[in-house]
Amino acid sequence: MSDQDEGLTAKIPADVEQPDKILYGLTARQVAILAVTGLVATWGYMALGDRLPFPLVAALLLPVVGGGAVLALARHDGMSLDRYLLAALVHLRSPKERVSAPEGVQPPPVWCRVRGRLPDPLRLPxxxxxxxxxxxxxxxxxxxxxxxxxxxxxxxxxxxxxxxxxxxxxxxxxxxxxxxxxxxxxxxDLSSIVAQVNEAAPRLADPALEQAARDHAAYLAELEASQExxxxxxxxxxxxxxxxxxxxxxxxxxxxxxxxxxxxxxxxxxxxxxxxxxxxxxxxxxxxxxxxxxxxxxxAPADIRPPEMAGPGDVITARGGGS
Structure with a gap:
């Protein structure tokens, strides 16, 4: 084929681990949710159909049927709504404060009253x-x-x-x-580049080159300040x-x-x-x-980079000023 011809293409879903469709384009989880919703609606109709008027029974069961359908078929940010709600529930129940404690967070003494929950230990992967x-x-x-x-x-x-x-x-x-x-x-972060250009500018051979370097450093500083x-x-x-x-x-x-x-x-x-x-x-x-x-x-994407770490054979020293 020539370079101008379009090559063979194949569509690949973004989520390569998406579950298989088993019935009418629905996954097993969606079928289970709809089946449970149908059973609940059927049981409600059989239990209330002879005791209440049909419009009242329909008004009571319509939210159940609609909620089950939305839970099974709706999606939020590319995620099925049932998984999204489950993730939200896990997030609400999970601790929000974690501390670095490999040995575990020790409980307070019996005479100390703590308001709220103690932080959980931070478990990094x-x-x-x-x-x-x-x-x-x-x-x-x-x-x-x-x-x-x-x-x-x-x-x-x-x-x-x-x-x-x-x-x-x-x-x-x-x-x-x-x-x-x-x-x-x-x-x-262009601050290090700006500092290097300004530091190297006086060592250039021609004054015009030095001025051009300083203008370029000023442009980079202005670009960093005005744009993200x-x-x-x-x-x-x-x-x-x-x-x-x-x-x-x-x-x-x-x-x-x-x-x-x-x-x-x-x-x-x-x-x-x-x-x-x-x-x-x-x-x-x-x-x-x-x-x-x-x-x-x-x-911490917004924080500055950590300082350089010492190697296993490096000597770590600290120098402090005297009082």
């Missing part, structure tokens, strides 16, 4: 970040993060787009463990799922299992980097420092 950048998860598994770039897909020809989709599909089909692709928008700048970040999280099949009765220690899982996810991350490189996507496996920054920015 990541237990630790290894030196090689592998994340040790709280459930015993391991994961690795790959930061990937993007490609100008819309500027490619139809044949190039079809080749990119085919290559990306081959990589997805080669995955034998869970993988998560996260695309997020992050605010851009965002950058797109693509993260590929690969994890080791083999720990789920490892019995707890094995004689091997947890450290040995974590080391084996870390080696597996590192190998899979390197394979992902090579596969994405074939697509023209620049990708790299994040080290420990970059992983810590990603986790910190995920928990």
């Amino acid at each position: 990541v237990r630790a970040v290894r030196e090689d950048g592998v994340l040790e998860l709280a459930d015993g598994g391991t994961a690795a993060i790959v930061r990937a770039g993007t490609v100008a897909f819309g500027l490619r020809t139809a044949a190039e787009q079809a080749a990119l989709v085919a290559a990306f599909g081959r990589w997805l089909n080669s995955l034998e463990a869970p993988a998560q692709i996260l695309v997020r928008a992050r605010p851009v 700048l965002l950058t797109r970040e693509v993260l590929v999280v690969l994890r080791d799922a083999a720990y789920e099949q490892r019995p707890a009765t094995w004689g091997r220690s947890r450290k040995v299992l974590r080391d084996a899982g870390a080696a597996v996810v590192v190998r899979r991350a390197e394979e992902a980097v090579r596969a994405l490189g074939v697509l023209g996507v620049s990708a790299r496996l994040l080290d420990a420092t970059a992983c810590a920054e990603v986790l910190a920015s995920s928990l």
Whole structure:
């Protein structure tokens, strides 16, 4: 086919894990909700039909039928209404205040009266970040993060787009463990770039170049102050799922299992980097420092980045002024 011809396309739903339709385009959960609603309406009609007038019975049962239909068929933000209401109920009943307490929150003494609920311990999914950048998860598994770039897909020809989709599909089909692709928008901080340009401007050979550099720094500062700048970040999280099949009765220690899982996810991350490189996507496996920054920015996107962490062999010193 020529470059001007449109390549073969196939529609793929955004939710690849959506449940199967079993009856008239309805899922098993929707059919169950409608069946229960019908049984309740039938029981109500049989119980009240001989005692009350039909218009009054219909007025009593119509909200039940309408509520069941809305609960089964309506959607909110792409989520079925029953799941949305269940998630809202879980959110309302879950504690809103959590503190870092690995040993658990101790109850107050008997003589102390506490108003409200005590905060619950904060349970993060990541237990630790290894030196090689592998994340040790709280459930015993391991994961690795790959930061990937993007490609100008819309500027490619139809044949190039079809080749990119085919290559990306081959990589997805080669995955034998869970993988998560996260695309997020992050605010851009240009203050460090502005400071670097202003610092380097006096060292330029020509005064005109120095003035141009300062004007460019002023433009960047004005742009940051007047606009909300965002950058797109693509993260590929690969994890080791083999720990789920490892019995707890094995004689091997947890450290040995974590080391084996870390080696597996590192190998899979390197394979992902090579596969994405074939697509023209620049990708790299994040080290420990970059992983810590990603986790910190995920928990608090609006805060500044944490300071650089000391390595295992670095000497930590503190210098304070005397009084």
